[in-house]
Amino acid sequence: MKNTMRVTEELAKFACKLTYHKLPREAVGWAKDAILDCTGVALAGSQEEAGKIMADYAKKTAAKPEAGVMASGFKTTAAEAALANGTMAHALDYDDYALPNWTGHPTAPIWPAIFSLGQRQKISGKDLLLAYVVGFEVGARVGAYLGRGHYESGWHPTATYGTMGATAACCSILKLDVTRTRSAFGIASSEASGVRQNFGTMTKPLHCGLSSRNGIVAALLAEKGFTADVDAIEGTFGFGKVFLANGDCDPARSLKGLGKSYMIVEHGISVKPYPCCAEAHRCLDAILFLIQKHDIKADDVESVECRTSDMVPAIMIRHRPKTVEEAKFSMEYCMAVALLDREAGLQQFTEERVRERKVQKLLTRVHYLHLPEHSGYANMERYPERVTVKLKNGETYAQEVLTNKGKPGNRLSREELIAKYTACAEEAIPRKRIDRSLEMLDRLETLDNVGKLMDVLCA
Numbered sequence: 001m002k003n004t005m006r007v008t009e010e011l012a013k014f015a016c017k018l019t020y021h022k023l024p025r026e027a028v029g030w031a032k033d034a035i036l037d038c039t040g041v042a043l044a045g046s047q048e049e050a051g052k053i054m055a056d057y058a059k060k061t062a063a064k065p066e067a068g069v070m071a072s073g074f075k076t077t078a079a080e081a082a083l084a085n086g087t088m089a090h091a092l093d094y095d096d097y098a099l100p101n102w103t104g105h106p107t108a109p110i111w112p113a114i115f116s117l118g119q120r121q122k123i124s125g126k127d128l129l130l131a132y133v134v135g136f137e138v139g140a141r142v143g144a145y146l147g148r149g150h151y152e153s154g155w156h157p158t159a160t161y162g163t164m165g166a167t168a169a170c171c172s173i174l175k176l177d178v179t180r181t182r183s184a185f186g187i188a189s190s191e192a193s194g195v196r197q198n199f200g201t202m203t204k205p206l207h208c209g210l211s212s213r214n215g216i217v218a219a220l221l222a223e224k225g226f227t228a229d230v231d232a233i234e235g236t237f238g239f240g241k242v243f244l245a246n247g248d249c250d251p252a253r254s255l256k257g258l259g260k261s262y263m264i265v266e267h268g269i270s271v272k273p274y275p276c277c278a279e280a281h282r283c284l285d286a287i288l289f290l291i292q293k294h295d296i297k298a299d300d301v302e303s304v305e306c307r308t309s310d311m312v313p314a315i316m317i318r319h320r321p322k323t324v325e326e327a328k329f330s331m332e333y334c335m336a337v338a339l340l341d342r343e344a345g346l347q348q349f350t351e352e353r354v355r356e357r358k359v360q361k362l363l364t365r366v367h368y369l370h371l372p373e374h375s376g377y378a379n380m381e382r383y384p385e386r387v388t389v390k391l392k393n394g395e396t397y398a399q400e401v402l403t404n405k406g407k408p409g410n411r412l413s414r415e416e417l418i419a420k421y422t423a424c425a426e427e428a429i430p431r432k433r434i435d436r437s438l439e440m441l442d443r444l445e446t447l448d449n450v451g452k453l454m455d456v457l458c459a
Helices: 005-016 023-046 049-060 079-088 106-121 124-144 157-174 178-191 205-225 240-242 251-256 278-294 312-316 331-341 351-355 357-363 414-426 431-442 452-458
Strands: 300-310 366-372 383-393 396-403
Touching: 005 124, 005 157, 005 178, 023 079, 023 106, 023 124, 023 396, 023 414, 023 431, 049 079, 049 205, 079 106, 079 205, 106 124, 106 157, 106 205, 106 383, 106 452, 124 157, 124 251, 157 205, 178 205, 205 414, 278 300, 278 331, 278 383, 278 396, 300 312, 300 331, 312 431, 331 357, 331 366, 351 357, 414 431, 431 452
Parallel strands: 300 366
Antiparallel strands: 300 383, 383 396
8 A cells, every 4th residue: 555645644634724714716616506405405305214214213312402303393412413314315316426536425424414513513604614615525535545446346435435524524613623633534434334235225325324423423522532543544454445455545646736626626516407326317318308309208119228338237236126215226217217207306206106017117128238448437437328219110219428417517507406406395394494495505604503594494
């Protein structure tokens, strides 16, 4: 392991020394959009079965009322609120994602931690935004340290990098010094976990809840003087060695430009227009375009061919889904329901819809095609994906998509972001509170206490 640089120490210094006024305007803009999006998604997620189970669990184990649980009308400790809110934030798989270093979802593990601990500490909107950027950057740079091998070996980076990002964000809120922040990273290194085998089950969103809670616990323990190894990321038996099978970590890649350039600005964040795994989105863009352009009817379809990287079916692992969680990780389902409903929104991903006979029948007509040059993780974003629809009358239509809707190169408009937020929030809270929360989120940096916003969202 190339290990002459002290990654843990440098990331701790960054987390401790960064201030709101040093943040680039673009970083604040990305953070505000991410927080807006994740807040809406978590509200909708509170109405999912996984969200309801977590709310019930949190309520029955409720202790000191420090932070609210989304759309649930009660408070509990910051750590337990983060566990519930984090699970809700990822329950629909509708939350944002970031590439290349996060290789997953940054906001769902960070947002619940900073809002829950932020309520406890009564922090301002500026301190919340600062904590988010700190968490995003640290998570991304831990991802840069490990590289793609971590994901390919079966780990879920949203859970592992998310724990480190949430911890950094919480250390920022608590204003810990460098030594205690390094200890917090050490504690978090022993908390982090999450395996991809659980994709398509309720345990995948639980990964975000655990990451959020663990970040709070690590920071609060470190604040009290709880000790851990202060080089736990790069240590001989540390985070990098354990979570990357070959141990070939890259500290230089991780620390390049730290404090001078920001990965949240350089790479941006992708906001999902569809509530399912991101690896279905290019094909969804393509098939919805074809449906609209050629007025394709589901009953006329003979077959659908999705030309993708071989990594897509390795991620979209549920080929004959029986639950809504599995459907979100089924390309076959996504294509079938899009053909039937001519859209792919919240109403297309319900337990009832997944079980419908006509959906199950149509998804058997969807197939993958892989080309050799598309193989491997490194080529996933390099080539366009192609959907070919063959009709029963012999007509064939095809469409390629390289940059799907929602990615930094093809961003949702402000109006589309607000429409998504509103549609999600309508699942959980009254219109008056939706409007009030939107107004507060729009001026987040002016709030003197983020608890005021959470009171609107959690009542």
